[in-house]
Each structure stands twice: as C-alpha cells, then as structure tokens.
Amino acid sequence: MSTFLRPRRVEHPTTAITDSLARRHFLEGWDAASFDSLKYSYGLTGVDQVGNYLWVDMFLYMLVAIAVILLGLRIANMWWRHNRHLSTMGNPSRQAYWATNRTSWWPWLNRHVLAAPLWKKKHNAQFQISSAIDNGTLPGRWHTIMLVVYVGLNVAWCLALPYKVLDHRETIAALRGRSGSLAALNLIPTILFALRNNPLITLLQVSYDDFNLFHRWAARITIVESLVHTIAWMYNTTSGGGWAAVATGLRTEGSYGWGMVGTVCFTFIGIQAWSPFRHAFYETFLNIHRLSVVAALIGLYKHLEMHHLPQMPWMHLIFLFWGAEWVFRGLSILYYGFSLKKRSSIKVEAMPGEAVRLTIDLVREWTPRPGCHVHMWMPALALWSSHPFSVAWAASPTPDSKEMTLPILEGDALNVPGAPQKSKQISLICRARTGLTRKMYERACKSPNESFTTWGFIEGPYGGHHSLDSYGTVVLFAGGVGITHQVMYLKHLVGGFNLSKTSTQKIVLIWTVPTSDCLEWVRPWMDEVLRMKGRKQCLRIKLFISRPKGRVESSSETVKMYSGRPQPSALIEEEVRNRVGAMAVTVCASGGMADGVRAAVRPWLTEGSVDFIEEAFTY
Template identity: 40%
Template sequence: MDYHPRRFAGGIESLVPTSVLQVRSSASSEVQSNPTIAPYTTALNGVNQTQNNLFRDLLWISLGAVGVIILLIRIAELAWAKLRQVSAMSVPREKQGYWKISQWSWMPGMKKHMIYAPLFGKRHNREFRFSSAINVGTLPSRLHATLLFLYLASNIAYMFILDWTQPNYYSFCAELRGRAGTLGLVNMVPLIIMAGRNNPLIKLLQISFDTYNLLHRWMGRIVVIEILIHTIAWAIPSIANSGWAGAWKAVTHSAFLGSGGLGTLALLLIFIQAVSPLRHAFYETFLNLHILLAAVAFAGTWIHCVTASIPGGLPQLSWIITIVSLWIADRFARIARLAWVNWSDKGFADALCEPMPGDVTRVTFRLPRYVDIKPGTHAYLRFWGVNAWESHPFSIAWVEHEVQHSLPSSEKEPLTALDRSSAYTLVSFLIGAQTGMTRKLFNTARASEQGVRMKAALEGPYAGHHSLDSYGHAVLFAGSTGITHQISYIRHLLNGYNEGTVATRRVTLVWIIREYESLEWVRPFMDQILRIPNRKDILRIQVFVTRPQNPRDIASTSSTVKMFPGRPNVPLLLAKEVQEQTGAMVVSVCGPGALADDVRGAVRAVQGHTVIDFIEESFTW
C-alpha cells in the first residue's frame, strides 16, 4: 500500500483521533508548512488523548495496586510479628516451638525461589568488576527483576497500542509522541518519590532506600527512553516539514520546543553519566551533576508544558508541578532534619574522629539535643574542612545519651523529660577509608593519636524499620565495618531480654575481620555489651580473623567470645544454628557483597519447614 501522506491531504480531519487544534506557534507560521505534516509537529494534533489518559490511569492503578498489596502484606507481617513477640517474650526458649515451625507450607519455598533468590545462581550483591576501579554494578534479585520486568513490559505494551492502520505516517508520529510524553511524565512522579531520602513510602511499606534506589535507576532508564521517543517522534514530521534547518530554527526560536529539547538533552546526559562504572568511580561528581541535570530537566519540562499552544498548557502541567513540589519537599525535609538534629540552644554538633588500625576512623558525634535512634539506622555525615559539601551514608553503631553534669547513660535507663531537655546524644560510626572523603577524614584524624574534634553535621537517622524483637533466634553476620549495623541490634536485644520485652533467646554474632587489631574499633562498645547482665544466657560471638599477624592472638578469651583464624564456612555454620533453632529465626548480613551472597545462599539452602527470615543491609547502591 502507498502511504504517501499527500494522498490524504484533504482528509486529515477525519483521520486524526482528536480534533485538530489551532496552531499558535509562531515558529511554525514562519515556514512554508506542508498541511499534511505541519499540524502533527505541534499541539495535540494527532495525539490520542483518550488512550493516553487510559494508559496514564493504568500506570497509576498498577503502581497503586503494588503499593496497596505490599502495604497489606506489611500490615499482616507486622501484626503476625507483634503477636509472635507478645506471646513469646515471656516464655522460655523451649516453649517457642509454635513460632519455629512455618505455618504455611509454601512459604519456605517461596522464600527460597522468589523472595530471597538472586536473579540467577548465587550472585546478587557481589559487584561485577572489570578491574578494582571499574565497577559494573550488581544484579537485582529475582523478585525485584520480576516486578521491574512487569513494569517495563506494561510500558512497552502501552507504547505499542497505537493506531497502526493510520495511513498518515506523521499523524502516527504525533500519536506516538503524545503516548511517549505522557508515559514519560507519569513515570517521572514515582521516579522522584523513589529518589527522596524522606520518601514516606520507606516507612509505610518498610522497603529500604536501597530498593527504591534500584527502582529509581530502572524507572529513570524507562523515562529517558520514553522522552527520547517523544522527541524523535516530534523531530520526524518536523524535519519532513521544514528540513533540518527549519527544525533547528524551531527549537532555537520557540520557548516551547527549546525547553523540550533542553529537557531531553538533560535527561540524555543523566542516562550517560549514571552508567555504573562512571557512577561508582566518581560518585560525588555524578551526584552533583545528576541533581543539576535533573533540575534542568524539570525546568525544561515545566516551561514546555506552560508554553504549549493549548489554553492552560499541556495536560501534564499539573504532574510536573507535583514532581517539582515533591522534590522541593524532600530537600526542605532534609534541611529541617539537619537543622533540628545538629543545632539547639546548647550550640552546634561536633564530632571526635579517632584513627583506628586498618585505616578506619571511629567517629563520635555529639548532638546538642536528645535524639531517639533505633537500631539498624544510618545517617549522612558531613565534616567541616573535609570535603564539607559532600555527605556520605554510614550505619549508626552506638548511641548514648549524656545528661549535662552527669555520666553517660545507656539506652537501658530511660531519661526523664527534664533530663531529655538537657541531654546530648552521642552517636558513633566506624568509617573505613576508601579513596575519597573517607580517606581524607582518616588522614585528618591521624594527625593526633587521641583523634581530632571538628565541626560536623549529621543528617538522619534514616531507615531502622527492621525489628528483630519478635525472633527467638538472631544470627548476625558482619564483614569488617559491617559490624556497625549488627552491634546496634545486640545491645537492644540483650536489654530487651533482661526487661522481658523481646522474644529473643539466642543471638549469634559472626564477625569477619582481616586483622586482630580491628577489634579495637568496637572495644568500648563490646566492653559495655559484655557487662550487660545475663548476656551469657543468649549471646555467642564468633570472630574470624582472615589474616592474623600473630596466630597467638587468636585465643578465645571467654565463653561468649570465640576467635578463629581464617574464613567461616557460612553454610555449615548456619546449618548448625538451624539444628539448635529457637523459635523463629532471622539471619541478617552486613558486609561486602561476596559475604552477603554467601549468607543469602546459605539461608536459601536451609529453608525447610522452619521459619528462617533473611535481612541484608548493603553498603552500596
């Protein structure tokens, strides 16, 4: 069939899905327009707005449905965990048999093959690397990959449901342009929500920022491709109508087209600069450029929507207003948090940075107010004089509240309201020196053996939505500085055991370090833990030293702490724990990707008829 557009010049009105709107663009009026093509380069001519609205709604509904389903699952999980905690917290370990056995026979299989499964084989968080400097990224889990695939497939399907019988190629382009632009802008809303540190869905759905970050990256890729298609679908009729020079002139002389072009260019640059090797190698440059380019893309899209030759602007105007508002709200929330945590009538926060063996800095913040910090949280830190414009995430290892003119108190002794008003919060971190800010910080701290005190700011705490209180048995794996995440739970669980507020009757910590000297990192915290009454009842610590300088150091000093040279056999160790399982078990890991993958593999292998949950805290995104 001959699709030459001129054959249909007389019948355009009847061929387009929506009525042809008056073209007001000054740029288009300057060129000798082809009446078969020109209308499809602007406004909503040829755009099937009815279908666009349908697919917009379908995307909203599918995203909303996933959110509601996850919310319902979370509510059920929380209710179940609360029931387990309340019924098990006052009974001895041997009476937790009911909670040990999985009540749904399909659940262990579901965990093994879907919820905890890597996409293929065993690899999930161990990064693919070309060399020590080139990090190609990690693979999403099977569950995440399935959700992402379904979302991608729905976007592709919506993109392809077009009027393929449309004989006017340029009208078809306009329909594609409208569809791609609509889908791109719809996807920008969740894209921005997922990028926010203060995203309320983190708390509501108890999904970590890590996961939202993964979804943000994939959704970002979808948005860029859709906006590129939108732009190309405009360029084809435009070039056909007025040539390359005419199309370029239109872009450079019209605010509507110029802003659209600028937005597309910014998104394309984001796409390129966000590829994993570049992102990981120059994270701070990536982040700052990313924010700048995102701002340009938003501004471009906003102007594009406002200056369209349609009364009231493009229909997507309200969405871009929503997107920008969400973005600004997150920024304000961050500033408000920063100001509240670090500043009070008692002054500003500062931090003591102590050099530790193994190129680690132990940092203790002194916040000038009472801040309630849960186990498993992290915060973003800035240090005055050490790349102060950068803020990096670190897990919170230890928290103390210090009342003026009194000794520090552990979380065990609740402070009165009066104490709280005069309290300081001491928050400790262990920061391994990499090549950027963390290395500079270590070098600064090294200037004095006692450490260096400097002005600093803490933004947080964030996360901390995993409660271990309802598990009878917790097995915590830590690799190197990953101990920070686990140690915060240990004190909480031991205190809870003594107070009868948690179901936990056994805690096994497995910590893998390179050198014996690394024990120094946590010595003050461990001293306190080992002084907690009844800790022998429930706590076992196994320290594996992979490169001991002096084998005689590797001696087990107490029944609680056992030391071993070399690496642990994770599957064997976990199988042994499962043999002695007390109530429901949780296995948590925080450390390098290879360790996390080993533990994940071992947890999948022991899925049988008992309850064994898995939590991974990752230090990369």
Template identity: 40%
Template sequence: MIHRGSHAKMDQLYDSVRRGIANVAPSDLMTPSRIVERAADAVSEDAEPTSTIAPYYQDLAGVNQPMNMVFKRGIWWMLGIAALLVLGIRISQLLWMQLRQVAAMTQPREKQTYWKYSQHEWMPWIKRYVLYAPLGKKRHNREIRLSIAGHMGTLPSRFHTIVVGVFLLSNTIYLFWVDWNQENKYALCAEIRGRSGTLSMVNMVPLIILAGRNNPLIWMLHISFDTYNLLHRWMGRVVIIEAVIHTISWSIPAVADLEWSGAAEASVTSWFYGSGWIATIGMVILLIGSLSPVRHAFYETFLNSHIALAIITFGGTLIHCATAHIEGGLPQLPWIIAILILWGLDRFARFARLAYCNWTRAGFTTARCQAMPHDVTRVTLTLPRHVDIKPGTHAYLRFWGVNRWECHPFSIAWVDHHATRDSGLPVAEKEPLTGIDYSRTTTSVSFLIAAQTGFTRKLYDTTVAHSKRFGSPAVFMKAAMEGPYAGHHSLDSYGHAVLFAGSTGITHQMSYIRHLLKGYNEGTIATRRVTLVWVIREYDSLEWVREWMTEILRIPHRRDILRINVFITRPNNARDMSPPSETVKLFPGRPNIPLLLAKEMAEQVGAMCVTVCGPGALADDVRSAAIAVQGETVCDFFEESFTW
C-alpha cells in the same frame, strides 16, 4: 527591510483573496461572512502541500489523548494497587510478629516450639525461589568488577527482577499500542509523540517519590531505601528513553516540513521547542552519568551533577508544558508542578532533619574523629539534643573540614545519651518517677568509616594529618548528621538471631546486640539466643569495637544468650587466637557459613532470623546458606546494604 520572498508571498496571498471575492455571487455582496468564506477557500486551495505536516508537530493533531489518559491511569493504578498489596502483607506480618513477641517474651526457650515451625507450607517455597533467591545461582550483592577503580554494580534479586520486568513490559505495551496501520506516517509520529511524552511524565511522578530519603512509603511499607533506589534507577532509564522517543517523533515531521535548518531555527527561537530540547539533553546526560561504571568511578561528581541536571530537566519540562500552543498549556502541566512540589518537600524535610538534629541554642554538632588500624576512622558525633535512634539504622554524615557539601550514608554502631552539665545528677537517678527529661540530655552517635576513595579517604587522611600535627589521638571538627533512616527490621519477636558481619559491617550488628541484651534483661523481647559471626582480616581490627564490646560483655546475663565467633582471615601469630572470654571465640581463616548456619538450625530456639552486613561476597554466601535451610522451621533473612 522586507525580503523579496515576503513580497512574493504577499502578492500571491492578495491574488488568492481577489479571486475568491470575484467568485462571490452578486446576491452575496451584501453578506460579509460569505466574502470571508470564499477568500479563505481560495487561500486554502493555493497553500503549499507541506503545510499539512505542520499540525503533526505543532499541535495535538494525531495525538490520541483519550488513550494516553487510559494508560496514565493504568500505570498509576498498577503502582497504587501494588503498594496497597504490599501494605496489607506488611500489616499482617507486623501483627503476627507482635503476637509472637507478646506470647513468647515471658516464655523460656524450650517453650517457643510453636513459633519455631512455619504456619504455611507454601511460605518456605516462596522464600527459597522468589523472595530471597538471587537472579542466577548465587551472585546478587557482589559487584561485577571491571577494574580496581570501577565496576558494573550488582545484580537484582529474582523478586526485584520480576517487579522491574513487569514495569518494563507494561511501559513497552503502552508505548507501542498505536495505530500502526495509519497511512499518514506523520500522523503516526504524532501519536507516538503524544504517547511517549505522556508516559515519560507519568513515570516521572513515582520516579521522584522513590528517590527521596524521606519517602513515606519506606516506613509505611517497611521496604528499604536500597530497594527503592533500584526501582528509581530503572524508572529513570524508562523516563529518559521515552523522552528521547518523544523528541525523535517530533523531529521527523518537523524536518520534513521545515528541513534541518528550519527545525533547528525553530528549536532555538521557540520557548516551547527549545525548553523541550533542553529537558531531553539534560536527561540524556543524566543517563550517561548514571551508568554504573561512570557512577562508581566518579561518585562524588555524580552526586552533585545529578542534582544540577535534575533541576535543569525539571525547569525545561515545566517551560515546555506551560508554553505550548494550547490554552492552559499541555495536559501534563499539573503533573510537572506536582513533581516539583514533591521534590521540594523532600528537600525541605532533609533540611528540617538537619536543623533539628544538629542545632540548638546550646550549639552545633561536633565530631570526634580517631584514626584506627587498617585505614578506618571511628567517628563519634555529639548531637546538641536528645535523638531517639533505633537499632539497625543509618545516617548521612557531612563534615565541615572534609567536603562539607557532600554527605554519605553509614550504619550507626553505638548510641549513648548523656545528661547535660546543668542537670546535676544523672537523669535516670534524679527523676525516677517522671522518667528522663530529654530536654536536658544530649546524644552521641558512633560510626566506623572505612577509607576507600574520595570522601572516606579524605576523612581518614585529614584525621591522620591533624593527629600527627597536634599530637592528639583524636581530631574535633564541626559535622552534621541527617537521619536516622531505616531501622524497620525489628528482631524482638525472634527467639533466635544469627548476625553475620564483615569488616566494618559490625556497626550494623552492634546496635542490635546491645538492644537485644537489654530487652532480654527487661523481659520485653522473645530472643533467647544470639550468635554473632564477625569476619575480619587482621587481629588489630578488634580495636575498632573494643570499647563497645567491653561494655557489652559487662551487661548482666549476656552469657545466657550471647555467643560471639570472630574469624580472622590473616592471623599474624598463634597468640592472636587466644579467646578473651568463654563466649567470645577466635578462629583463623574464613568461616564455613553453611556449616555454621546448619549448626544454629539444629539448636534453633523459636523463630529464627539471619541478618548480614558486609562485603557483597559475604552477603551472597549468607543468603545462599539461608536459602538452603528453608524448610519446616521459620528462618527469615535480612540484608543491610547500600548499593549505589
């Protein structure tokens, strides 16, 4: 059925064409092109005024595409140059550390004086006020608590603030570099629409690169995933805000031309408009779910919904770019295709690492879970193949009996390699000439997991329940390890290493201690003094690492370089303070970190590094002390953290 309005418009169009033909001169009656031209002019004269708005929300009229491409190149060149600059600095640092290690590894501690002092007078200033400095006075990694259940996250460091600030400022300038003197407000909306949409897509490319665990920039630039995660969050916020501005800039002329009902109908009936709305709504929900209080209160839900909403956003954006009223789609179509490829490659790399580490013809990875004092689960994974794992690494774990689809990162505390049953003698004894036959070894990897909420709490409760039910000290279940990741902070070139750990943060430092003692005995590292400071609440927490610590104390010559100071903040009785060894000392209360570090500085051997892994408050105290001692001598600071 044809509506009356349609008849009226057809009659009006017919009258316009008829008048146009009537105005054709008799000499032009034999020229068809002239007849068509006059008819088109008549139709244009009778068109409604609102039709002039349509190009500013339907097509690229008013969009300054050349300037959009200039700003696209500006952002990508800025990020590329920054990456190249960091790469150059990292290469020079690695070469210097390699030179220092080679020169000092055969020298006694008293002959490492040259490496003790800074080679550049400006370097301590940079460390004190830029690289290591918190945003304010002291607080950096200590959470801003709202309640017991949730918090606002952490504050970025001063250097990270500068990086994020430059990125935000550049995007703000690019976004509002438009012709504000434009008299046609709909043309201005079109220019803002094109600029904001382009910038959103431009920033989405590095956003996806930085989000991946297998991001190649991590090992190329030796920058931690924690830093990339911070940049990912801020880039994501910028991408979403620009997408919202893009949608609002479309809505203003669309509503002016079609009214609210017409704009809503167009959004529902058009693939181009509808997919754009779906992508924008998906982004807004992503932003709400990623707000720090929401993310920390419902972290497991956030992880799963984040992936689902990202897929919806990518799909909507792809359809939006492909179904535009332009031949070949929008100019941004290749970018979203590249984004999907990058995201798919990261997912494939994660799957490949899972398959490689956890499956062979001999079987799958199994986990031995044991409940330890103070709600800690000690987990030892037996991988079915040999996996080379460096000190200071972490891995993502998932358990078939505990939320099998979720995986969380944990520091690797201890690694052992074992000969398989069919290899006969231990591998090292059986093949002294050709080395270890890795095809006949398996690897066990151990973790300490403190029960908090969600996944970690369910793991501990499941372990305790199974132990009580079957009367066994440990529970076995299928598991999988994705990793290892990180491990790019090498301590081998430092003559002096001071390691701080809080609670289960000892896992990060145990791997370094074992590696440094082994390297000292083999003469392959420069380290001549190692001091461990471990802060725990109860004496029973020593049980977490008793097996590993016993093995460390049996390593030859460990008395020459290793000192261990354990601070128990809540000792039960005086007997708990009896030292188990001359090099292992127990102290009640909390450590005076500035005093401890000042004492280490007074006895510094060669270049010094200070590392910390533990609660945010402890990490901030160690950072503050490391900043305070910056001066003539070399003191580098490393922090291991998982801010989410």
C-alpha cells in the same frame, strides 16, 4: 489522586497555536502546502489523547494495587510477629510452636522468589565485565519480576498506537504524544523513589536501597521515552520540511527549545549515572547529577508550560515532593545540629585497618534504634556531600535514666524501666575508601593523638524498621565495618533478655575482620555489652581473622576467635538445628559475603521458621 494525575480533558487551544505557527512560518518563507506537511509536528494534531488517558489510568491503578498488596503483606507479617512476641515474651523457654512454619506457600515464596538472587548466588557482589569496569549489582528475582513487568508495560503502551491511518506520520505523532506523556508520568516515581524521606519507606517498610533500585530503572525508562518523544517529533518535522524546519522550530518556538534542553539533560544524566562512572567518582557524580536534574526539570517544565500541555499538574507534584524532601532534611539538620548556644561537633579518630571512628555530639537528644543509619555532613572536608553510615553506638545518658525503647508492632515504642532511651552522642565507624572517608583518615593520621575535632552535623536517622524481638534465635553476620549495623542490636537484645522483654534466648555474632587490630574499632562498646547482666546466658561471639599476623587464641567460652574466613553454610546449619523458636539471620557485609550468607540461609527457609534480613548500601 487519579483525577489530579491524569491529564485534564481541557479544550486545548491547538487551533490558536497552529495559526500562530502558520503566520510565523509564512514570515519565514513557508507556503501553505509546506505548513500542511508539518501539521503532525506541532500541537496535539495526530496525538491519541484518549489512549493517553487510558494508559495513565492503568499506570496509576497498577501502582496503587502493588502498594495495597505490599501493605497488606506487611501488616500481616507485623501482626504475626507481634503475636509471636507476646506469646513467647512471658515464657521464652517454650517456643517450639514458633520454630516450624505454619504455612507452605509463604516459605516457598520467600525461598524461591523474595530472598532469591536472579541467578545462582550473585546479588550484592559487584557485577564486573572486567576488573577495571564495575557495572553495579544484579537485582534479586522478585525485583527482576517487577522490573520486567514495569518495563514491558511501558513498551506495550508505547506500541499501542493507531496504525490503521492514511498517513503514517499520524502514527508517529501518536507515538510522540504517548512517549511524552509516559516520560512525564514516569518522572513522578523517579523523583519519589530517590527521596530519603519517601513516606513509602516507613509505610511499606521497604528499604531505601530497594527504592533506589527502582528509581534508577524508572529514570532509565523516562530517559528512553524522552528520546523517543524527541526523535518522533524530529522525524515528522524533517519529513515535512527537512532539517531547516527542525532548526526553525527550535529557534522560534521556546517550547521546543526548552524541550530539547530537557532531552539533552536527561540523556546526559543517563550517561553520567552509568555504574562505572557513578562508583568511580561518586561525590563528583552526585553534585553534577543534582545540577543536571535541576536543568532537566526546568527544561521540561517550560516545555509543558509554554504549550499549556495537560501534564503540568504532574510537574507541580514533582516539585512538591522534592521541596518537601529538602524541608524535612533541613529541619532534621537544624534540630540535631544547631541551637542558639552551640552547634554539633564531630571527633574523628584514626583507627587500625585504615578506618576512622566518628563521635558526634548533638545539641539535642535523639532516640536511638537498632539498625538505623544517618547521613553525616562535614563541610570542612566535603562542602556539598553527605555520606550514609550505620549508627554503631549511642552513648548512655545519665545513670538515673530508667527508660528503654521496646518495639510493640514493628517500630512502635513503649517506655519500660531498665535501659537508656535518649542520647546526645552517637558514634560511627567507616573505612577509608576514596573522597571524604580518605580525607578524614589522612587528616586524623597527621593530627596530634591521631584525632581531630571539627564541626558537622547529621541528617536522619533513617531505617531501623526491622525488629528482632520476636525471634528466639538471632544470628548476626558482620563483615569489616558491617559490625556497626549489629552492635546496637546486641545491646538491645541482651538488655531485653535480661529484662524478659524480648523473645530472644540465643544471640550469635559472627564477625570477620582482616586482622585482630580491627577489633579496636568497637572495643569500648563490646566491653560494655560483655559486662551486661545475663550476657553469658544468651550471647556467643565468633570472631574470624582472615589475615592473622600470628597465632589466634580464644579469650573465653563465649567469645571465640578463628583463623581464616567463616563457612556460612556450616555455621547456619549448626544454629538452625539447635535453634530456640523462630530464627532470624541478618547480614551487613561486603557483597560477596552477603551473597554467601544468603545462599546458606535459603535452603532452610522452607525447613523451619527462618527469616533472612540484609542491610546493604548498594547505591
């Protein structure tokens, strides 16, 4: 792999290119002295290829080392949970051993680094300079450390140049070569981390949201280094022949013209992807972004090809990644959405609280797993855009089905009797914001019975790597439509409790909604969960109505309703002090609520065996 990615030590035909350029410049009226002053603007003259090879190797070794460390930690964590699951599944009432931490360094690292925000408590809440400008979210502390190292190394590599030379333009030429090589190299993780089918997501069980964060930063580094590469070339060219030489080079040398196309496109991508633009017009941004990326990659490919530069294999790898991504996505769409007899359909129902419930009838069965999400396509309302939604429910198959999925080792499955495994129907819930979700809601409101059916299809499923089966206590926080991420966990864990296939003995759902009308979003599914055998022994539900229209009354001892917003610190302290075995706290909610739950959980990470799991779509 290193040999493939590293620039090949080929005998580059610099002399032939230089002679060709010289003849061309003579024809344009340049003399030999003028051309000599331009020698650091063309080919590899002055470029520190030995240094480029060295830093490319360092970059690859760094990426491999990080992946190995993360994989090792992930395997160790999976092994620990697997043993905990096996030891408590047979006798789930005796979990005191697993309720306390068995090491001190890991809980400390988890509390102060891995689960910590950058500063104080803000992480997924939008970071705003003003109420009108949304600047996205702040990375966590661990992400920040990795990004600082990543950015710092790229800066250091660009500054590690031959300064002790007679002509400073040789140093500028070395900067041109170094920044160009690093820009092309950083394009590999930029593309890889943007892919939904990135194999590292499954291998390392790192969320797409995390990879998307690193995608954005790798892209920013690529853009800056592309600009440095172009400016270094322009500096040497203007110092040798003025702006006329720049114009001549762009006009007569296709490689430089295509290189300028790539730089302009990359710069436009950087401006267009700025968070206020991205979030204000996301669907428009996405379509323009894809077209700009295609133009930038074509420009870079032609730039490298026409000068036979040694970074060409990197472009082949990038196109392989991107091509494979679209092949997998296309196969997923075709498999679940089309058959010789029919195609999948989507029923859209308007719900209280400006929400819609989507029921998707697939042409083939799929295996639902708690915590997964799909990308939904509805060409009738949004031809080119797909949207990610958590899978709220998978309809049970025929009554004679006797199978369920039980995670063995964080994602593997074993068929055991007792509950459904396959389904041809999935349901989603989404709030009407802008774009597609608003169009769906408004059309449903205007349709008979406030619902309509159209053709559409899904892509996925993705995610769902977190197994909660080894925890004695599970606390599920949901805000608004975040309930869609938690309902499947409820069904799975209650079923596992009844069959003694999970360690979970206490399940607590804490759901916040604006009004009690919003409970209609998941009422048929919650009714099914509440009718499950053993539910009263393990499940408690706390509903918080933030803007109640009248008096709020609890329906039973196990399902209670409250006015106002929850206080995560008080709720978590109560559950931690009365926990059974190890405890998991998960949250799928708005950025502010998720940050509040994170802040409430962190002090307990070093006090007991408590884990924090967050589901967020911050892209």
